[in-house]
Amino acid sequence: MLKVENLVKVYKDVRALDGLNLDVKQGQVYGFLGPNGAGKSTTILSLLGLIFPQEGSISLFGEEVFRDGKYDEGKLVKAKARIGYMPEHATLWDFLTPVQTLDIIADAFKIPKAEKEKRIGELLDLVGLKEVRNRKVGKFSKGMRQRLLLAQALINDPELLILDEPMTGLDPKGIAEFKDIIREQKKAGKTVFFSSHILAHVEEVCDTVGVIVKGKLRLEDSIENIKREFLRKAGYTIIIETNRPVDFSGVEWSVTPLGENKYRVLAEGDVREEIHDFVANQGAKILTMQVKEPSLEEIFLKMVK
Amino acid sequence: MLWGFQLEFRQSLRTKKLWVILGIMVLLYIPVFYIIKSIGGSEITVEGAMAFLIQFVTGMAGFFIGILALLMGATAINSEIEKGTLRVAMSKPLKRVGYIGGKFLAHSVVLFLALLLSTVVGTLGVVWLGAPLTAVLVRDVLLLNMLLLLAMVQLVALGYIISTLVKSSSSALGLALVLAFVLFLIMPNVVGYLTFKASMNNPNMGHDEYIELQKEYTTKYLFYVPTSQVGVITGDVSNTDGDLANVTYNGMPYAIKKNPANLGILIGLTLVYLGIGFYRFLRMDLR
Ligand SMILES: Nc1ncnc2c1ncn2[C@@H]1O[C@H](COP(=O)(O)OP(=O)(O)OP(=O)(O)O)[C@@H](O)[C@H]1O
Ligand SMILES: [Mg+2]
Numbered sequence: 001m002l003k004v005e006n007l008v009k010v011y012k013d014v015r016a017l018d019g020l021n022l023d024v025k026q027g028q029v030y031g032f033l034g035p036n037g038a039g040k041s042t043t044i045l046s047l048l049g050l051i052f053p054q055e056g057s058i059s060l061f062g063e064e065v066f067r068d069g070k071y072d073e074g075k076l077v078k079a080k081a082r083i084g085y086m087p088e089h090a091t092l093w094d095f096l097t098p099v100q101t102l103d104i105i106a107d108a109f110k111i112p113k114a115e116k117e118k119r120i121g122e123l124l125d126l127v128g129l130k131e132v133r134n135r136k137v138g139k140f141s142k143g144m145r146q147r148l149l150l151a152q153a154l155i156n157d158p159e160l161l162i163l164d165e166p167m168t169g170l171d172p173k174g175i176a177e178f179k180d181i182i183r184e185q186k187k188a189g190k191t192v193f194f195s196s197h198i199l200a201h202v203e204e205v206c207d208t209v210g211v212i213v214k215g216k217l218r219l220e221d222s223i224e225n226i227k228r229e230f231l232r233k234a235g236y237t238i239i240i241e242t243n244r245p246v247d248f249s250g251v252e253w254s255v256t257p258l259g260e261n262k263y264r265v266l267a268e269g270d271v272r273e274e275i276h277d278f279v280a281n282q283g284a285k286i287l288t289m290q291v292k293e294p295s296l297e298e299i300f301l302k303m304v305k
Numbered sequence: 306m307l308w309g310f311q312l313e314f315r316q317s318l319r320t321k322k323l324w325v326i327l328g329i330m331v332l333l334y335i336p337v338f339y340i341i342k343s344i345g346g347s348e349i350t351v352e353g354a355m356a357f358l359i360q361f362v363t364g365m366a367g368f369f370i371g372i373l374a375l376l377m378g379a380t381a382i383n384s385e386i387e388k389g390t391l392r393v394a395m396s397k398p399l400k401r402v403g404y405i406g407g408k409f410l411a412h413s414v415v416l417f418l419a420l421l422l423s424t425v426v427g428t429l430g431v432v433w434l435g436a437p438l439t440a441v442l443v444r445d446v447l448l449l450n451m452l453l454l455l456a457m458v459q460l461v462a463l464g465y466i467i468s469t470l471v472k473s474s475s476s477a478l479g480l481a482l483v484l485a486f487v488l489f490l491i492m493p494n495v496v497g498y499l500t501f502k503a504s505m506n507n508p509n510m511g512h513d514e515y516i517e518l519q520k521e522y523t524t525k526y527l528f529y530v531p532t533s534q535v536g537v538i539t540g541d542v543s544n545t546d547g548d549l550a551n552v553t554y555n556g557m558p559y560a561i562k563k564n565p566a567n568l569g570i571l572i573g574l575t576l577v578y579l580g581i582g583f584y585r586f587l588r589m590d591l592r
Contacts, residue, residue, distance in 0.1 A: 011590075041592075048396045051590035077398045085396035090389025093312075095319050108308050108397035152393065 001026045001160065001191050002047065007056035009042050009215075016042040017053060018215035024193055024208075029186050031202030031223070032195040034212035040195035041088055043212070044164045047193075048085055049076045060160070081109060084158030086149045088165045088195075094138030098129050098148050101137060102155055109156045123151040126181065142169040150178070161185060163194035167201045179205045199227075228270075237292040238265045240275060243285045251278065261287075308399060309407020310414075317415045322376055327419055330369040331426050337361065338430040352554035354436035356543035358427050359449055359557075363539045366423040366453055367532035372485045374416055374457040378464015379481035381408060382586060384474035391591050405586045409461070409579070416457040420450050441556060445542070448557040452538060452571075456531035459575040465582030469589055488530045496526045516540070524567055529574065534567045 004022035016039045024030045034040050045051040049071045058066040060079035092101050106116040124130045127147040146169045182205045209226045211219040241262050248255040253267045385391035424446050471477040500522045520537050527533040541560035545552045
């Protein structure tokens with residue numbers, strides 16, 4: 001569906017992509033995770049022929065659209081007809097209304113008039129812009145612009161959706177609605193590839209996550225495994241409260257008392273069961289247990305090292 | 306190509322630049338015609354009125370719409386990259402060359418309409434002064450429009466080169482203004498001075514010889530100023546010694562035929578600029 005091999009992109013003095021490999025299968029919802037400046041947008045722009053990488057190859061729908069610094073424009077245009085793309089930090093034409101915007105975008109796909117009108121109505125409903133459909137985009141809030149950007153990406157009912165940080169600027173309700181839309185796409189058998197630097201954004205919706213750091217894919221796995229891996233790398237912090245004091249001497253974890261019957265345990269792996277047994281052996285009971293996950297930034301920092 | 310055209314045409318017609326510049330230009334037309342009328346419009350012959358119209362429109366439209374064309378071109382691509390609209394557009398199933406071709410066509414049409422406005426207002430002015438609206442007048446006004454359009458297109462194409470080289474659209478706008486200042490004001494005056502100096506070597510040079518020298522210098526040293534090249538051609542539309550009551554009118558076809566080099570420069574340089582601008586657009590990163 002989407003295959004990238006050894007992609008290299010150098011901007012004047014920055015090696016933004018350093019031999020990137022990607023393989024996204026049909027029907028996957030793929031979360032493309034990485035810290036700021038990792039090369040997420042650079043990857044996405046390359047997929048659409050918007051920038052020119054220097055080396056490597058890109059295949060879309062089984063057709064090689066790019067190799068060694070050159071796009072095959074004919075193949076690229078054919079592939080783009082089946083793709084929906086939502087750029088990062090973009091605005092649409094200020095002087096058009098949502099209806100006019102979607103109309104002109106639909107024209108680029110040569111969608112017949114009747115179908116076009118029906119689709120525009122549906123999409124404005126879907127992204128919640130029905131009420132403002134005849135207001136100029138120039139007067140829109142950031143969240144409203146983001147919703148319209150999503151709508152324009154869906155106009156051609158794309159088989160592959162490529163979204164660059166689609167959830168920035170959305171309120172919690174917007175994020176929930178967005179995740180619903182992604183789930184709908186998955187149900188309809190579409191492939192979704194989207195980038196984010198926030199773990200919570202890819203949770204719940206992605207079946208596969210790839211982590212890019214400094215222009216290379218460092219990790220690719222299911223979201224559960226990635227999280228486990230993240231936690232293993234960053235270490236677990238577990239905070240417990242017991243009904244009476246516990247003597248932790250002789251354990252291999254580092255334990256700091258936080259107050260009366262309250263302890264912080266730092267461990268390499270998931271030791272929740274072990275803690276439970278240890279406390280029970282002393283005849284005490286755990287009242288509360290909290291696992292503090294490391295932030296994505298902390299993990300990224302460790303991965304880079 | 307049609308898609309890019311539609312979008313750009315709608316967009317261009319909505320820019321403030323366009324209406325502000327055209328507004329100033331048309332407003333300047335009114336007092337000029339009033340002054341001519343008050344200082345003896347009755348003595349002006351038909352030929353004189355037509356000769357005046359052509360010189361006047363070449364100067365005014367060439368300057369104002371020339372600046373407009375340069376500014377339009379200089380922000381055509383970079384501002385769209387800044388806003389992100391270009392990435393949205395080019396993620397659709399369109400070829401880059403079709404998109405830029407459509408944009409260029411839209412800019413050309415908008416500039417043609419601007420020139421038409423200028424010439425229509427100018428023609429109304431000379432009719433008001435008393436010149437009859439003859440077939441020759443209409444033909445020559447249209448030919449003048451085509452020549453000026455060529456000059457404007459060249460300036461747009463020059464603007465595209467700036468637009469692909471300078472990332473920030475506000476810097477590009479500044480650069481375009483400086484360039485307009487150099488092209489339309491500084492260089493013509495420098496070359497004018499050089500012509501004058503050269504003529505000093507020959508103390509008994511006549512009026513006609515001086516005009517010839519001026520043409521030669523303009524062709525040689527101002528080949529990159531399209532409005533000056535149009536000026537050389539329109540200079541032959543009529544022969545006058547400055548007195549509007551004593552003019553022989555040769556017409557535009559005669560003037561164009563007499564100056565093939567200048568027409569060639571206009572067309573040739575336009576193609577070169579367009580080639581460079583398009584080539585750069587086809588291979589540039591749109592971020
Ligand atoms: N036009 C450019 N010129 C020079 N360097 C650039 C340019 N665009 C991006 N870069 C650099 O390329 C690297 C990758 O940038 P990219 O935008 O792909 O990161 P990203 O993962 O999308 O980050 P973010 O989360 O901030 O959007 C960064 O180091 C950035 O500074
Ligand atoms: Mg980015």
